[in-house]
Amino acid sequence: MVEGVFVKLPSFPFLNPxxxxxxxxxxxxxxxxxxxxxxxxxEGSVSLGHSTRPDFPxxxxxxxxxxxxxxxxxxxxxxxxxxxxALQNYYETYNSNVHRGIHYLSAKxxxxxxxxxxxxxxxxxxSDSTEIVFTRNATEAINLVAYSWGLSNLxxxxxxxxxIAEHHSAIVPWQTIAQKTGAILxxxxxxxxxVPDVEELRGMISExxxxxxxxxxxxxxxxxxxxxxIVIWAHAVGxxxxxxxxxxxxxxxxDVQGLDADFLxxxxxxxxxxxxxxxxxxxxxxxxxxxxxxxxxxxxxDVFLDHSTYAEPPxxxxxxxxxxxxxxxxxxxxxxxSGIGMQKIHDYEMELANYLYEKLCSVPNxxxxxxxxxxxIHRAALCSFNVENIHPTDLxxxxxxxxxxxxxxxxxxxxxxxxxxxxxxSARASLHFYNTREDVDEFIRSLDDTxxxxxxxx
Amino acid sequence: xxxxxxxxxxxxxxxxxxPFKSIPAATHLFSRWFDSSPLTCALxxxxxMALHSFSSARFCTSKFPICFHLSKPSKFPLFSHRSISxxxxxxxxxxxxxxxxxxxxxxxxxxxxxxxxxxxxxxxxEPKAKYEQLMFYGKNLNPLDTQFKTKxxxxxxxxxxxxxxxxxxxxxxxxxxxxxxxxxxxxxAALLVNGLSGRPAQEILRVPPDxxxxxxxxxxxxxxxxxxxxxxxxxMQRKALExxxxxxxxxxxxxxxxxxxxxxxxxxxxxxxxxxxxxxSGVRLSSQKxxxxxxxxxxxxxxxxxxxxxxxxxxxxxEVEDVSYQHAGHAGVRGSDGETHFNVxxxxxxxEGKSLxxxxxxxxxxxxxxxQTGLHALSLxxxxxxxxxxx
Numbered sequence: 131m132v133e134g135v136f137v138k139l140p141s142f143p144f145l146n147p148x149x150x151x152x153x154x155x156x157x158x159x160x161x162x163x164x165x166x167x168x169x170x171x172x173e174g175s176v177s178l179g180h181s182t183r184p185d186f187p188x189x190x191x192x193x194x195x196x197x198x199x200x201x202x203x204x205x206x207x208x209x210x211x212x213x214x215x216a217l218q219n220y221y222e223t224y225n226s227n228v229h230r231g232i233h234y235l236s237a238k239x240x241x242x243x244x245x246x247x248x249x250x251x252x253x254x255x256x257s258d259s260t261e262i263v264f265t266r267n268a269t270e271a272i273n274l275v276a277y278s279w280g281l282s283n284l285x286x287x288x289x290x291x292x293x294i295a296e297h298h299s300a301i302v303p304w305q306t307i308a309q310k311t312g313a314i315l316x317x318x319x320x321x322x323x324x325v326p327d328v329e330e331l332r333g334m335i336s337e338x339x340x341x342x343x344x345x346x347x348x349x350x351x352x353x354x355x356x357x358x359x360i361v362i363w364a365h366a367v368g369x370x371x372x373x374x375x376x377x378x379x380x381x382x383x384x385d386v387q388g389l390d391a392d393f394l395x396x397x398x399x400x401x402x403x404x405x406x407x408x409x410x411x412x413x414x415x416x417x418x419x420x421x422x423x424x425x426x427x428x429x430x431x432d433v434f435l436d437h438s439t440y441a442e443p444p445x446x447x448x449x450x451x452x453x454x455x456x457x458x459x460x461x462x463x464x465x466x467x468s469g470i471g472m473q474k475i476h477d478y479e480m481e482l483a484n485y486l487y488e489k490l491c492s493v494p495n496x497x498x499x500x501x502x503x504x505x506x507i508h509r510a511a512l513c514s515f516n517v518e519n520i521h522p523t524d525l526x527x528x529x530x531x532x533x534x535x536x537x538x539x540x541x542x543x544x545x546x547x548x549x550x551x552x553x554x555x556s557a558r559a560s561l562h563f564y565n566t567r568e569d570v571d572e573f574i575r576s577l578d579d580t581x582x583x584x585x586x587x588x
Numbered sequence: 589x590x591x592x593x594x595x596x597x598x599x600x601x602x603x604x605x606x607p608f609k610s611i612p613a614a615t616h617l618f619s620r621w622f623d624s625s626p627l628t629c630a631l632x633x634x635x636x637m638a639l640h641s642f643s644s645a646r647f648c649t650s651k652f653p654i655c656f657h658l659s660k661p662s663k664f665p666l667f668s669h670r671s672i673s674x675x676x677x678x679x680x681x682x683x684x685x686x687x688x689x690x691x692x693x694x695x696x697x698x699x700x701x702x703x704x705x706x707x708x709x710x711x712x713x714e715p716k717a718k719y720e721q722l723m724f725y726g727k728n729l730n731p732l733d734t735q736f737k738t739k740x741x742x743x744x745x746x747x748x749x750x751x752x753x754x755x756x757x758x759x760x761x762x763x764x765x766x767x768x769x770x771x772x773x774x775x776x777a778a779l780l781v782n783g784l785s786g787r788p789a790q791e792i793l794r795v796p797p798d799x800x801x802x803x804x805x806x807x808x809x810x811x812x813x814x815x816x817x818x819x820x821x822x823x824m825q826r827k828a829l830e831x832x833x834x835x836x837x838x839x840x841x842x843x844x845x846x847x848x849x850x851x852x853x854x855x856x857x858x859x860x861x862x863x864x865x866x867x868x869s870g871v872r873l874s875s876q877k878x879x880x881x882x883x884x885x886x887x888x889x890x891x892x893x894x895x896x897x898x899x900x901x902x903x904x905x906x907e908v909e910d911v912s913y914q915h916a917g918h919a920g921v922r923g924s925d926g927e928t929h930f931n932v933x934x935x936x937x938x939x940e941g942k943s944l945x946x947x948x949x950x951x952x953x954x955x956x957x958x959x960q961t962g963l964h965a966l967s968l969x970x971x972x973x974x975x976x977x978x979x
Binding site: 194523528531587 | 715716720723727747748749769770772773
């Protein structure tokens with residue numbers, strides 16, 4: 131039923147002629163359209179969205195008199211009952227401070243907390259759970275790398291390569307560190323497909339490059355970068371790669387060993403886990419050489435009045451009492467996601483992504499940012515867009531007030547990108563596996579109504 | 589922005605003050621200005637019903653998240669025991685509490701045009717119609733010249749761009765102009781511009797943001813960078829205050845931070861550049877605390893600073909400038925008499941042989957008493973005569 135849907139799309143050249151052949155398991159989801167679509171969608175089968183919706187109580191409500199249609203998943207995801215129960219259970223039955231106590235509750239809490247760490251490690255295929263550092267969120271994880279690794283490894287003239295499409299959290303800490311160390315930031319611009327120019331990035335990598343900071347999936351453009359290749363080029367000159375995987379880990383299979391990334395960050399709250407916890411993956415040898423970020427309890431070995439010695443990673447970077455319940459909640463979220471299967475989630479979202487893009491294209495005077503989906507270019511299930519002569523805030527406000535549709539309007543923490551695109555703000559609809567085609571239909575219907583309303587006033 | 593000098597923006601008012609009893613006949617509500625707007629066209633045949641609805645408090649529908657608490661002791665004893673009957677009228681469904689239990693200011697205290705606008709919005713329940721009305725206002729807003737779309741005039745917030753310009757007329761009433769790239773925000777801006785323009789600054793400063801609740805636009809009152817409406821109102825109020833202070837300064841001695849209605853003949857445009865304090869030495873002063881009329885326009889603290897420095901340092905050049913108005917609303921201003929920030933330029937032989945740090949320390953030492961009693965910041969230029977001549 132979905133064959134031949136994209137008749138109008140022009141064919142695009144391969145994103146990168148030197149791309150290494152996808153592994154047979156297609157870990158990064160680079161599959162051909164037809165194969166993925168027909169493998170997942172059969173006539174009459176219940177879609178993943180419909181089958182998982184009952185697990186998310188928050189979706190079943192009305193806002194402003196209309197049924198809620200939640201399309202702001204790139205900002206934060208909703209949590210299934212399994213995660214809510216895990217949190218409640220933690221606080222009800224074994225809440226206790228970890229790593230310190232001897233009594234039963236404390237031992238149980240410690241076990242569950244460390245088990246959550248193992249779950250995260252397994253989820254992204256890290257070689258050992260000591261390579262997972264729990265932080266408050268991905269932003270803190272990036273700051274950890276910046277202040278800990280950056281301050282001790284960057285010198286005047288060292289180069290850090292980023293793209294102009296990075297999230298502010300991947301730009302701002304490096305600006306501070308560059309100022310402190312004399313390092314230089316260099317930015318890759320977008321190519322004609324409106325994705326970061328991978329060829330330009332390759333050209334920028336040199337002996338002076340110490341670090342490459344890139345997103346895996348863009349929260350505005352919906353594009354996916356070939357991390358494997360970028361890592362190969364960076365390692366060839368001895369540079370490290372920090373991958374911002376906030377928009378990829380929740381939606382597809384991510385294998386840090388397969389990518390060979392040096393650092394990878396993600397947030398729990400975007401992957402159906404609670405807010406307040408995120409994690410940094412760092413290769414063991416890198417973490418071992420890094421000085422502490424925050425100082426306090428937990429991260430020390432011995433404390434004297436005039437100096438202290440520090441613990442091994444990951445404890446070295448986890449000062450103070452952690453977000454124990456939340457980390458356990460993240461573990462429960464990972465169990466839930468693994469129960470469905472990340473590949474299945476990815477395939478379903480690919481289908482939804484194409485459906486969303488296609489239907490959005492039907493709205494007159496719309497401009498969608500990012501690449502057009504094709505056989506070679508996959509988009510994430512999100513679209514940032516602008517409708518001519520209508521401010522995105524007006525769209526978002528009206529959609530919310532009149533139709534209960536929740537989208538986001540603003541710069542999505544990517545001001546440099548918006549400046550490059552020549553706009554102040556954009557509207558963004560982003561999906562997750564518990565959204566359905568009906569959600570997309572409702573969104574488009576409401577958007578049409580909204581656009582007519584505002585156009586009638588011109 | 590709670591730090592309006594001398595203004596009590598406390599929002600505690602008696603709930604029973606809602607003076608809808610004293611609403612004039614509905615026909616007065618719809619001035620010619622409203623006549624062609626979508627709402628009034630629809631409403632013209634509903635006027636009688638509107639009047640009836642006001643008196644029966646029809647506004648107490650579930651759309652309006654107003655909580656009718658028992659009243660606290662009112663600051664305005666005039667209204668405290670008038671509208672007891674309203675307390676007995678039940679709301680249709682228990683309205684959800686907004687973030688705090690701030691009670692609404694009596695409508696009568698709001699600028700009259702704003703009251704009219706509120707009543708207009710209240711008489712129509714359908715949200716879509718409200719938005720149409722809002723957009724109608726925006727459409728009819730006078731355009732704002734590009735030269736006024738400056739950083740100082742921009743409303744803080746990251747979602748849409750809004751600029752507000754304020755100026756005083758001859759009667760010291762504040763007038764506004766605004767623009768925005770978002771249609772709904774422009775409508776809100778137009779609503780505020782129309783509702784607040786032409787009124788004295790004190791009245792504008794007393795307008796609490798929660799009047800927006802009465803509009804029924806489900807406008808959030810949570811202060812945040814995304815709250816364009818709240819930030820707009822705050823900017824407009826801050827500009828009104830700045831205009832007022834500048835106007836008073838322009839009249840002579842800036843004695844205190846109390847807001848006093850002056851009758852100046854001069855219209856004063858709001859600007860953030862250093863004002864020329866000497867310009868109005870000839871203008872007659874109206875009521876003010878300090879009687880130290882002088883050519884430099886300094887208040888009592890400014891004079892004390894000047895005297896002390898003159899006495900101790902025998903300067904060749906001494907310029908003391910009060911720039912507190914630039915920091916109006918800033919935390920340091922609160923609780924003082926308004927003389928908090930000064931620029932001082934001093935040329936004296938006493939500085940010879942002293943490093944910059946020593947010179948500043950010397951000055952701070954002399955002005956220690958002032959620093960303890962509310963002087964918040966000094967911007968110093970301290971030179972020796974030879975340094976000045978060398979230039």
